[in-house]
Amino acid sequence: MASQIHVNLSPAELAYLHASLSLTPPIRPDGRSPDQYRPLSAETGILPGTNGSARICFADGTEAIVGVKAEVEKTGRRWDDDTIFLEGGGDDEEGGDKEKGSTQQGGNKEWVELTVEIPGQRDDDSATVFLAQMLSEALLADGGFVERLKINRGWHWKLYLDILLISPPLSYPLPLLSLTTHLALLSTRLPRLKSEGDEDPFFDDDWAAAPYLYPRDKKARPPVTLLVMAVGNNIIFDPAKEELAVADVVLAVSVADVADRKGKGVEDEDMDVDGRKLKLLSIRTVDPPSRLTPPGVPNASNTAYGHASAGATQQKMPEARAVESEAVEGVWKAPRGGAKLAVMGALVQKVLQKGGVADEVLDALEAVDLS
Amino acid sequence: MPLDTSTYSLALLRVDGRRWNELRRLHAQIRTQAAADGSSYLEMGHTKVMCVVTGPSEPGPRRGGGIGGGAGGQSKDAEVVVNIVIAGFSSVDRKRRGRGDKRTQEMQSTVANALAASLHTHLFPHSQINVSLHVLSQDGSLLAALINAATLACVDAGIPMTDYVAACTAGSTSTYAANDESADPLLDLNHQEEQELPSLTVATLGDSDRVVVLVCESRVQISRLEGMLAVGVDGCKQVRELLDRVVREKGQRMILEGTVEKGTGLNDLD
């Protein structure tokens, strides 16, 4: 959860931040507009040793590198209705389409292995695990992805995604990592299959001929995970560390572009103008670090100002810190409780609406030329 | 696959077409990253390493892989903490090694101690210098590359140091079993050669003959040590020159861009 990143801001500063962010329009510390991302520079195909790789550097200097490696793996050996054809042999028809059915259900966890490396954090640290789970969850939720990995009924590709955060984690790295992963997958190519049918696969070793995992001509794109937060009624995208420190609620929303998705006959009518058809893959609540911020002391109960009352009444009353006070204007109080449903709905809506931020981000990423 | 050294004896050319005393292409950059105090990117052949230095700073909570000179920032010298991440995709066949991996830890402490020898840590008491290294691709001479990258990053970070710590590998043709004295020493081995031939990694301080790091992990006749060491040491001198050039060029550029004030006598330096 985000609370792992520590912010040292005084209650006064927090109160100020919160106030300025809940203005309409909100005033962000770095002067961005609410749905504006940090400027970034990206490049792909930086590592010849991998099937696909990408590097993104945010303007604030945070930098991540993602490398994708693919290995051929026997399918079989799954506790599935179609374990009938274990070693790819003994093929019978309904085995095949059953398999299809099952893979459509979000596919096999084992086909994708995603690891996140954050300097200074153990790789089994719960925050890191949370990140990894979030990113892989988005990938797997899109059934089409796993179908891409199928070679034939006996064999499939296993993808290894290694995500490295190069810079020290200045802000919650989720957006950065997600964008980088997206690019890396876009640039990923798998060797062209030469064998046909269910025979053991062998491949064309001409790299130039290797097709992309996400073919260029199709509109399909890997998922991106956006970090959205709300302060008061304002919705703010790609929040910086300081902004997270006063967030009321933080959501991580994963969307993907599924223009070429067959199956449910819905997409035809509501294609929007640029033919992009967004799909909601996963939403997670991220624990806002604001809950762990130190509260301010309203002047009334500030003993330093001679109002000894608080001290005195507490005199012989253990637990009397519970003496509650109404929220005082300009005094920071760590938020309690959760978020109203309406707010959450608005967040998601803002992400998904046509021409919304998700659209913009995907456009921006398509602009990156894939070497 | 076994590397037939016979071809070498014929043409005196190595598998990748180098002579015995040739380095691979060494490409390096410094100040690759805005966020860090110091950063560098270094390629030796296909071995690619990134380095980020933060500090000298107040020692944070003890992190994993915290192996270094001082003792928990309590010492009167700055503690050099090195953290090496070997990316899963770096080697040809993907293998993932966790933080606990002993070999990585050994390299961490080696780099840390090598730097500590050259950096003026006594200038920063009770503080910590964090060096985090990322291995993006490996093709032999990994340790050497790590040391060089770390040195560059420290230069970029502006941490006072005695001199560059430059490293490279040296090997010897024909395996230890064949006890021929005619075996030639080799410079800067790649992965294939490292697998087949006896090799050692040597790092020297500046252009002196003084060895900071000497690591040999393969069986070799003691008689051959001298030859290999000699080649290695003078390889290090070449490497130092290259590193030095990188730094100077960057310096020049920064002056032209006006990012830094032009100091006096910088022209007579180069």
Next chain:
Amino acid sequence: MTDRRRINGPAGTTIPPIFEDTSNKEDANSVKGRTRAPDAVRKMFLRTGVTPTASGSAYLEYESSAKSGVSGIKLSCTVHGPRSLPRSSPFSPHIVLSTHVKYAPFATKQRRGYLRDPSERDLGTHLETALRGAIIADRWPKSGVDIIISVIEGDQDRASSGPQSDETWDMMNVLSGCITVASAALADAGIDCVDTVAGGVAALVQGPSEDTPPSVVVDPIPSEHERILGACCIAYLPTRDEVTNLWFKGDLPASEMDLYTKLVENGILASASASKVLVDCLKDALA
């Protein structure tokens, strides 16, 4: 991350049992689909104070489904603390919450190890997020509380050898249970909460045939449905009408936002009914 504390058997030598899929056979008594109404949650049993040594504890059990061989969920939760933080940890003006969710080795069809695997850690993080919102953290400075949940039975279809992907949906069910049971245990431990948080799950399921439009059900059991298109797990504060944790996963066209909202509403429905049980349980714990 290998388990160095105990002597482990050789890796990968155990394969989970695959039982004969009775649902394929045309015998009358085997229930295939869901028997409950779409908006009916399973009956659950909740009781606090089951572990005398802990400062707070609770036990939660879901009834097992009508479908043969599908087990319910059994969870036990213990709360330790508030206790003084270890000397190494820095000063904290709030209570420091640490959540551990652990499957018993026999809880699911596939044996779980003794070390927490990523999915368990993930659950722990979700749970923490859900509870952080409920707890009034600044009542307990400089102190920490450990919330330990052990999943005794993990809601998996043992009879039919369902595909792996079901696991994630099971996780959601388990998480909702964890949230409810943890909140009961917290109340039992006497740690200040703004409200009794309760968890609930709703899912978007494919109808019996492909052409029927997908429908929304609460508290789904994966194996009872043809296919689950998406599901969401919600941690809900009934009296404040607020959500502390929302976890949605699925495959939902952006054009169908109404489906999504419907899903969330049903999720809240489920957690509301869970919180009824919770409230009653707490009430008679007092009486």
Next chain:
Amino acid sequence: MSTTTTTLAIPGQLLGSTSKYQPGPGTHIHESNLYASLLGSVRIVHPAAAPTTKPTGPVKRLTKLSALTNQSSSSSSSLKKQSSSPDQLPTISVTVSAEDNHHNKKREILPEVGNVVLCKVIRITPRQAVVSILVCGDTVLEAEWQGLIRVQDVRATEKDRVKVYESFRPGDVVRAEVISLGDQANYYLATSKNELGVILATSEAGNTMHPISWKEYRDPVTGLTELRKVAKPY
């Protein structure tokens, strides 16, 4: 004693508006309404009686060690209270008490700034005395909380003359007041009041001593005196 135990409350239950009640322990304010934050019974304490009522939190424990102190000091505090808070709203609070939860489990409470605690001296240094807090108010604590009496907090006057080893010895039981939450490890305590200080001391000979002056204890057997910061007996 006009305390009225009305009903049972569960966390999140509405208790009334802030215009009607003052928030006491186990309650919290949300949108100018009072809600319960604990599982327990609701108590409404009327202001006139407020000072003399026992502290609501620890009432469940019957280990009275300092009844007298409560009387005297609470009366003193009552005066302050009168002056400070003119509006006399009844205080509403939710408490977990032994009788109303069937397996009578004790609920942990924390030392607060301003509490009087009883603690045992663990070790002394020239700068401070390290103590472990045993009793807070009237409640014997479950968890192990460590405290610190710094040399400048031992006495109200002539602080620069204070020597820790002339004020405390390991093993002494000290009555002290919490002055700060302190650092991550220790609460900061002070004995800079007459009624605060060592209340139980054993001599080097190992006998329990009795106080003879504001700074001396005497061993009844050997007749030797030792220096302490003596708490004023009642």
Next chain:
Amino acid sequence: MPREAEPSLNEKQFVIQALQENLRLDGRELEQYRPLELTLGDQYGVADATLGKTRVLAKASAELTVPYTDRPLDGIFTIATELSPMTSPAFELNRPTETEVLLSRLLEKTVRRSNALDTESLCLIAGQKCWSVRVDVHVLSHDGNLIDAACFAVVSALRHFKKPDTSMEGGVLTVYTAAEREPVPLSWLHSPFCVTWSFYGEQGEIAVLDATWLEEQVRVGSCTISLNRHGEICQISKLGGTPVEAVALLQCSAVSLTKVKEFSTYLDEKLAEDAKRRNKGGLLAELSAENDR
């Protein structure tokens, strides 16, 4: 975590001063070892090496397991080093310190990677059954130069160790107890030993062998060289520290060779002694079923 108490400034000064005048606190020459004692246990594969106050006990053991899938033709050979709090309060269980990691890596490189033990001979049925030989190193007391002592202990333990004899007839693998057949020694290829140098002075010009704990604490650098008696270097590791002239290192390696020869002769004597002690009345000749190749 508790840290080792550092020697006082005076101590440091004194030791270094002395070394600059070629004097050591215990009156040794700079290149002289402390008396090395080896005790072989009654059980096969137990070796207890003492070097002054440093004492290391190594125990070799073997069990039947399945070979690793990626190396079906090799047996398994592991060296387990754990520094217990018994050795020094600075060590904790389950949290390897730097010293521990480096020590185990050194033993690993010296004994295992230089394949002193022929692991292929440990394989009984390819891909199915093989011996897993394991050496546990226990440091009983630590007064400097752990590495050399530990390495010596490990090698002698392995040399001394005998594994149960086995036979294959018609795909049936039989493992004989010591009563049925005399256990057979491991097929041992060469005996590497570590020699650790400590360096002192500004330029690291003073090289000292077998430093005590106090001396180790004040040294500016160290270098461990592993050789066998045939003058084959198995491993060199100078992991940072104050730079040392290359020539000096070469001299060190030369001196190390002589030391290593002393070690191996000493070990051979000890083993011979032990064999004689066991072989009462020369019964072993009949008992052992292996034909000497």
